[in-house]
Amino acid sequence: MEPAAALTADLVDEILLRLPPHDPASLVRAALVCKAWLRLVSGAGFRRRFRALHRTPPMLGFLCNLQDDDPRSSTNAAHNNRFVSCLPSSSIITRRRFIPKSSGSWRRCISGWRAIDARHGRVLLHSLPWGIVQKMVVWDPITDEQTELPELPQRLDPYHWGWNAAVMCAVDDGRCDHLDCHRGLFRVVFVGCCVSSGIGMFSRVYSSESGAWSEQLTSTNNHIYGCLHVEPCVLVRNALYFRFKHVAYYIILKYDLSSRQMSGIPMIPGVDTEEFMLIASEDGGLGFTGVEDSKLYLLSKEDTSNHHRWTKSRVINLGTLLPVDALATTPRLVGFADALSVLILSTGNGFFAINTKSSEVIKIEDSREVGGTVYNVVPYISFYTPLLG
C-alpha cells in the first residue's frame, strides 16, 4: 500500500492532534511537512479540537525577573529579563523550545519590562525602571498583541506605595474553560495601599471592554494595610490572594472576584513567613509552602470563612526528587502556576518544576545562562498551535 495515499485528511487530523502540547516545536515541524498539513494545523477547527482533546494547557515557559529590578530602586533596570522555555526532559530534544512570536519583538518586550502576572494566555508587564514611567501592558506572547493600560488616576510613588496586580480572562471560571480565550476580553485587578495617606487598602479593576479603570474601592476593614509586593498572586476558587507585610509579619489579602471585597487572612503565628509562597492546595483551596532542610512543606487552609486554620497537608522530600548538586544550597521557591499546581524552584543546578499534587519533577532545560540572580518567575501556560500560511 502507498502510505501517503492511505493517510486521508481525517487520519492526518487524528494523528497530529495527538502530538504532545508541551512540545509545540513538533507541531510546527509537522505543519511544514506539506501544504495540506500546513492548512490543517493552521485551521481554527484543528486548534479547537487540539484544545478539546488535551484539556490541560501546558506550561510553555516562564518569564524570569532578575534581582536587580527592585521596586524601590529607580536606577537599576533589569535589561536582561527573559523568557525561559520549558521542555520535556526525558526526550532527546534538549534545545527545542517555544519562543514568543517573533524573536525580535519578544526581546524588546521583556528587556526593560517586569513581568507581574500571567494567566489565561496573557502576561501583565510593567515598565522599568520603576518610578519614572508608569506603564502597564497586557501582552499575548503567541500573537504578540499588546494592550497598553491607561495610567492609574493616582501616581504610584514606589517609595510610598505598595501595590500588586493580576491579569485574567474577563469571564469567571465555570463560564469559561480558559482553553482558548486569550483573544477575548480580559481584566486587570489592581490592589494598592498607601499607609501615609490614610486611604488604606484599595482596589481598581481595568476592563478591556470599557478600556478604563473602575472606580476605587477601599477596604472597610481598617486593619488591612501594609506593604504589598509586585509578585504573582494566586487564583483560587474565584478569589485572588496576595501577600502583604503588615508591620513585621505577613498577612494574606483575599480579593473576591465576584463581590470585589477585600479581607485579611493571618498566617500561622511563629512561622517564619519571609520565604513562603502562596499556592493552591491539593483540594483546590488556598495553601502555602516553604522549604526547610531540603523538605517542601505544604499547608492548606481549612475552608471556613470564620476560622483561619492551617493544617499541614504534605511534606515533599526534595532529597529523593532532585539531584544532589541541586541541593548544595537551599532551593528557592520562585514561582507557582496555579492552573497546573506546579511550583518552580531555582537551585544550584538550574530550574525544577514540581507538581505539588503528583510530586512529578521536571528539570527545565535551557541552553542559555539566565544572566543574573532570579528574583521570581511568572509561568506562562497556554496551548500553542502555529498559525502559518
Added chain:
Amino acid sequence: MAAPESGDGNNGAARMVTLISSDNTRFEVEAAAASLSQTLQLTILDGGGGGGDGIPLPNVDSATLSKVLEYCIKHAPAAANGGAPNATAVDRAELERFDNEFVNIDQSVLYSLIMAAHNLEIEGLQSLVAKKVADMIKGKSPMEIRRTLGFPDPTPEEQAEMNAHMLEYGWAYE
C-alpha cells in the same frame, strides 16, 4: 434475514455475530466485542450479523480485521463496565501492556489499522494507533517525517514555500 435463535437471547450464551472481510474470510465474534465499533453496533442492534448472514466489510481485509478483532475482544469486558470504573489497577495495567504490544507492529499494518478503526469508528483503537504514529513523527524534522511516512520528496516550489515558513519558526528547529 437475521437468525432469530442466536440473535435475541439474553439467556446465557453470548450472542455471536459474523463479520466478512473484503477477501471473503468469515470471523465469528461476540456481539459485545464487535459493538466497540460504532458502525457495527447500529447494525447489530438492528439484529444484523447473526446466523448465516454476516456483515460484509468491503474496506477491511482479513489480516487487518483479525487484528482489529484482537483489540476488540481484549477491550470488550472493560468497555462493558462503562469505561471500567471498577477495574482494578492490575486490569488497567494489563490493558496498557496489551496496547503497547499491540501497536508494536509494521508501519503498513499501522496504516491499515488506523483506516479500519476510522471507518468502523472504534474510538479507543483509533486513538491508540494515532498516538503511535504521532510518537513516530514527534521530534523529527519535516523531511524526516516525510521519509518516515513514505511521502515522495517535495517539489522545489513546495520546498521553497516551506523554507520561508521555517525561517519564521526558527525556534522549532534549534
